[in-house]
Amino acid sequence: MRTEIITIGDELLIGQIVDSNAAWMARELTQHGFEITAITTVGDQSEEIIRALDNAFGRADILLLTGGVGPTNDDITKHTLCQYFHTALAFNEEVLLNIESIFLKRNIQMNQLTRNQAYVPVRSTVIQNRSGTAPILWFEKEKKVLISMPGVPYEMKTAMTGDIIPRLLEKFMVKKYICRFYLVTGITESGLATLLAEYEHQLPAGFSLAYLPSFGYIRLRLSVWGEENSLEMKQQSRKLKQMLGGYFVAKSEKAPEELLGEILRRKKCTLSTAESCTGGYIAHMITVVPGASDYFEGSIITYNNRMKEELLKVDSETIRSFGAVSNEVVSRMALQIAGKMKTDCSIAVSGIMGPDGGTKDKPVGTVWISTFYKGELIVQKYQVGHSRTENIERTANLAMLQMLKMLLRK
Amino acid sequence: MRTEIITIGDELLIGQIVDSNAAWMARELTQHGFEITAITTVGDQSEEIIRALDNAFGRADILLLTGGVGPTNDDITKHTLCQYFHTALAFNEEVLLNIESIFLKRNIQMNQLTRNQAYVPVRSTVIQNRSGTAPILWFEKEKKVLISMPGVPYEMKTAMTGDIIPRLLEKFMVKKYICRFYLVTGITESGLATLLAEYEHQLPAGFSLAYLPSFGYIRLRLSVWGEENSLEMKQQSRKLKQMLGGYFVAKSEKAPEELLGEILRRKKCTLSTAESCTGGYIAHMITVVPGASDYFEGSIITYNNRMKEELLKVDSETIRSFGAVSNEVVSRMALQIAGKMKTDCSIAVSGIMGPDGGTKDKPVGTVWISTFYKGELIVQKYQVGHSRTENIERTANLAMLQMLKMLLRK
Numbered sequence: 095m096r097t098e099i100i101t102i103g104d105e106l107l108i109g110q111i112v113d114s115n116a117a118w119m120a121r122e123l124t125q126h127g128f129e130i131t132a133i134t135t136v137g138d139q140s141e142e143i144i145r146a147l148d149n150a151f152g153r154a155d156i157l158l159l160t161g162g163v164g165p166t167n168d169d170i171t172k173h174t175l176c177q178y179f180h181t182a183l184a185f186n187e188e189v190l191l192n193i194e195s196i197f198l199k200r201n202i203q204m205n206q207l208t209r210n211q212a213y214v215p216v217r218s219t220v221i222q223n224r225s226g227t228a229p230i231l232w233f234e235k236e237k238k239v240l241i242s243m244p245g246v247p248y249e250m251k252t253a254m255t256g257d258i259i260p261r262l263l264e265k266f267m268v269k270k271y272i273c274r275f276y277l278v279t280g281i282t283e284s285g286l287a288t289l290l291a292e293y294e295h296q297l298p299a300g301f302s303l304a305y306l307p308s309f310g311y312i313r314l315r316l317s318v319w320g321e322e323n324s325l326e327m328k329q330q331s332r333k334l335k336q337m338l339g340g341y342f343v344a345k346s347e348k349a350p351e352e353l354l355g356e357i358l359r360r361k362k363c364t365l366s367t368a369e370s371c372t373g374g375y376i377a378h379m380i381t382v383v384p385g386a387s388d389y390f391e392g393s394i395i396t397y398n399n400r401m402k403e404e405l406l407k408v409d410s411e412t413i414r415s416f417g418a419v420s421n422e423v424v425s426r427m428a429l430q431i432a433g434k435m436k437t438d439c440s441i442a443v444s445g446i447m448g449p450d451g452g453t454k455d456k457p458v459g460t461v462w463i464s465t466f467y468k469g470e471l472i473v474q475k476y477q478v479g480h481s482r483t484e485n486i487e488r489t490a491n492l493a494m495l496q497m498l499k500m501l502l503r504k
Numbered sequence: 505m506r507t508e509i510i511t512i513g514d515e516l517l518i519g520q521i522v523d524s525n526a527a528w529m530a531r532e533l534t535q536h537g538f539e540i541t542a543i544t545t546v547g548d549q550s551e552e553i554i555r556a557l558d559n560a561f562g563r564a565d566i567l568l569l570t571g572g573v574g575p576t577n578d579d580i581t582k583h584t585l586c587q588y589f590h591t592a593l594a595f596n597e598e599v600l601l602n603i604e605s606i607f608l609k610r611n612i613q614m615n616q617l618t619r620n621q622a623y624v625p626v627r628s629t630v631i632q633n634r635s636g637t638a639p640i641l642w643f644e645k646e647k648k649v650l651i652s653m654p655g656v657p658y659e660m661k662t663a664m665t666g667d668i669i670p671r672l673l674e675k676f677m678v679k680k681y682i683c684r685f686y687l688v689t690g691i692t693e694s695g696l697a698t699l700l701a702e703y704e705h706q707l708p709a710g711f712s713l714a715y716l717p718s719f720g721y722i723r724l725r726l727s728v729w730g731e732e733n734s735l736e737m738k739q740q741s742r743k744l745k746q747m748l749g750g751y752f753v754a755k756s757e758k759a760p761e762e763l764l765g766e767i768l769r770r771k772k773c774t775l776s777t778a779e780s781c782t783g784g785y786i787a788h789m790i791t792v793v794p795g796a797s798d799y800f801e802g803s804i805i806t807y808n809n810r811m812k813e814e815l816l817k818v819d820s821e822t823i824r825s826f827g828a829v830s831n832e833v834v835s836r837m838a839l840q841i842a843g844k845m846k847t848d849c850s851i852a853v854s855g856i857m858g859p860d861g862g863t864k865d866k867p868v869g870t871v872w873i874s875t876f877y878k879g880e881l882i883v884q885k886y887q888v889g890h891s892r893t894e895n896i897e898r899t900a901n902l903a904m905l906q907m908l909k910m911l912l913r914k
Contacts, residue, residue: 105716107540109531110723112524116545121519130517131552133545135526142541149559166697166715167704207694225890246717248891284617287576294577305576306515307656313520373791374784377805381783384859384892392811395787395803397796401845405802435811449794480635481658482794 095266097128098154100146102161102171103245104137115160115250126259127271128156129319138162143174147240155238156262161245163228165207171242172215172231179233181217186229189214193227225252232261239265272324273317274331275347278338279495283307286314286341293337298326303334309484310491311343311350343499350494351379357501358389358439363467365497366435367393368406368427370418371445371461376490391435396427406430419444419456421473424464432466439501440466441493445478447485461489465497472500505676507533508564509543510556512571512581513655517547525570525660536669537681538566539729548572553584557650565648566672571655573638575617581652582625582641589643591627596639599624603637628652635662642671649675682734683727684741685757688748689905693717696724696751703747708736713744719894720901721753721760753909760904761789767911768799768849773877775907776845777803778816778837780828781855781871786900801845806837816840829854829866831883834874842876849911850876851903855888857895871899875907882910 099119105111113135120130131154136142143162150157162171176182190212197204211227214220221230226249231242241258243250278286283305294303300323306313316334318327335342346353358365367376377393380386394405399418402408408426416422427442445461452458459478464471474496478488509529515521523545530540541564546552553572560567572581586592600622607614621637624630631640636659643650651668653660688696693715704713710733716723726744728737745752756763768775777786787803790796804815809828812818818836826832837852855871862868869888874881884906888898 104714106527107530107543108534108725109527109529109540110716110725112522112527113543114522117516117519117522119519120517124518130519131547132556133517133523135543137541146542164715165694168712168714202692205694205698207697248889248894251891282612284575284615287617288615302578304514304578305574306520315518315520369784372788373796373800374779374787374803374805375791377784377807378782378788378896381785381807382893382896386783387807390783390807392807392815393784393803393805394815395784395805397787397791397800397802401802405804405844434815479658481661483792484658486788486792 095128095156096131096154097123097156097158098131098150099133100143100150100157100159101133101135101245102138102143102159103135104168106135106161107137115245115247118247118251119158119160119254122254122259124271126263127269128262129271138168138170140170140174140177143171144178147178151235151238151240155266157238157240158258159240159242160250163242163244165211165227172213175218175231175233175240175242176215179215179217179235181215183213184216186212186214186220188222189220189229192222192229196225196227221253221257223249223253224256225249230257269319270321271317271319272321272327273315274327274345276314276316276334276338277311277343277346277348277350277353278314278341279311279343281312281341283312286312290334290337293334297330301326301330308491309488311495313347343495344502350491350498352383354494354498354501355380355383355386355389357498361501363438363501364389364391364436365439365441366391366431366437367440368431368442369393369395370397370402370427370443371447372443372486372489372493373397375486376441376443376493379490379494391437394431394434402427406434417456419446419460419462421462421475424462425471425473428464428466428471438467439497441497442466443489443493445485445489447482447489448480449482459485461485461492463489463493463496465493465500467497467500470500472496505538505566506541506564507538507566507568508541508560510553510560510567510569511543511545511655512548512553512569513545514547514578516545516571525655525657528657528661529568529570529664532664532669534681536673537679538672538676539681548578548580550580550584550587553581554588557588561645561648561650565676567648567650568668569650569652570660573652573654575621575637582623585628585641585643585650585652586625589625589627589645591625593623594626596622596624596630598632599630599639602632602639606635606637631663631667633659633663634666635659640667679729680731681727681729682731682737683725684737684755686724686726686744686748687721687753687756687758687760687763688724688751689721689753691722691751693722696722700744700747703744707740711736711740718901719898721905723757753905754912760901760908762793764904764908764911765790765793765796765799767908771911773848773911774799774801774846775849775851776801776841776847777850778841778852779803779805780807780812780837780853781857782853782896782900782903783807785896786851786853786903789900789904801847804841804844812837816844827866829856829870829872831872831874831885834872835881835883838874838876838881848877849907851907853899853903855895855899857892857899858890859892869895871895871902873899873903873906875903875910877907877910880910882906
């Protein structure tokens, strides 16, 4: 079932906001067997929205819109949809009740602008917004469906999961999308493609292999449409794993932090981190996972050398001799944090993330990572890139992958 | 100058990756006076790419493409562009030299797939990729321009900043985009719109006011095209600031973490954080800013109560009586971390981010934030939302804003 997404908002076109809604919707819909064929972003201008609707409706069966449905004057999606479907707004009592109950819960006063949200297009079916004031609108036209949702991520997600996907599944019979994911590390994208050239060549018709590079690892996706290919998928999957050899980490779609959490929980192990250059990003990634408190104890972030000495008992002489970015310092940090927090495992990192701070011997991108587990310490040096934010992300992933491999090995 | 962005990649359509490239490009181009009128995302299929090119070229003068230019088989942008511009590939010696120098620098072996990247469309002008192996291609057609770039963010950014924007500015004379940003907090979007209704009404033609809500704050953007409006902009800006009254935090486009860094540096103050529920996210946001080590000392993340007692000397009796999410506990945390790290300022947070852990008295979203500066402690309770990741982000912003306001007040 061909599906398109249109995200609406001037803030997207001036790059003020990253469009994470589209990615989230695409992911959810794909997993339920809908095929996303295009994503379009337009501004808060009627003509632009109508042109995008015309184009997309010419190609797709399902159209999902987000944004431009707030109470302020720059939100024009509702009026534009009236124009597009040749209909008018009418007051809807149920929507008002929903808005009132939300304002009551939040204990804030309602004003006229918010009250106006209870006016909805006559030709649409209203789906109540369970977590916000802007109603969700469902239009049908020549067996095609258009749904307008708020751009607020939490409201959009609640509506998608609770109402829209179930209704779409009921309305459209769709082929099942089957896919397997493989987490691979220690090889470049082109190196991996060379390794898998023959394998790709022998894949049966309909099967496709995609390379999804992330910072510090590559995810492979083997996919095909249609339940009838399940058995073949199993065989091709086994073959692929063999081909990957030592580069294979896990057969999983999960992000490193989720996988790490899963394995720590399974092995009943606890974890702590001592971070310098990542400034808390590893701890953050680990604690984004719900229930992380089951295995994560905490972290000490020592962003300067004095803190490394005082809080992690790194000898000042060690720092002077080897530098803060060294095998010796991260080793000490990993052992100290595991001891201090009484955890089974620990991760310690120190590096130069840029743009400044690099030297000839230790250029920007130099990182030392130490991981501790069952009395053993693994210390490795990595060379990451040039961009600060990417370096932080890459270092965090490399650190979690090093820990992950250590846990999976034993 | 009407500009459109097309991002190419199956990984975007299945939601594996969030399209942050488009936002970055849109932001950079807007600031240089180009008007982004649409962003389109399509998969790695020739027909889809050609249809998107046809549509976009019908509307825009400048077309920027990213993605699908890697060395693997699923990368088909280059071949599709040959088809679209009725041209063929030819070997380019300079591109090969560039690729070789990059492989030499990274000290890795080159394979045939990478060598193939030196084949470029005859009808294009090649811009050397300074940080990767895929060449950047510049096409011209009936006074319009199409540029194809890699999807790797760092490579795209280097090319945009170093080559593409300067060349576009040279080729196209464009009107200047003038805008001012205002950081506002403590009011809902609709409340703000009501407050500013009259102000918006009196704005001269061409001026527009946009509401850009983030987690924990709203950014207002007042904008107009054309240098000739500079003086009027100044007057309207002053008027707007007056209207905002106590909700106004700063006249700045900067994110809270950047603004906080700027003010800490100006006041020569140092900062530390003690985090529970945010799990290091505040420290991470602060250290994403280059040069943060000038004012940020570090952080202790106590993800469980035992760590709060041992590392931050929070009395176990206090935790038992008031709970870990309480005025008493965050106050102690803020004072302790400032003392331990010898900083002028400190931030401490404790809360329930969900999805589990809520109680009737302290539902999911309950957060206590304490900020310390010049011997004074401010402690405030907030109620954030229901989504874990959004709650973490919102809490971090609220904490930084509380610190920011305290610093600006004194």
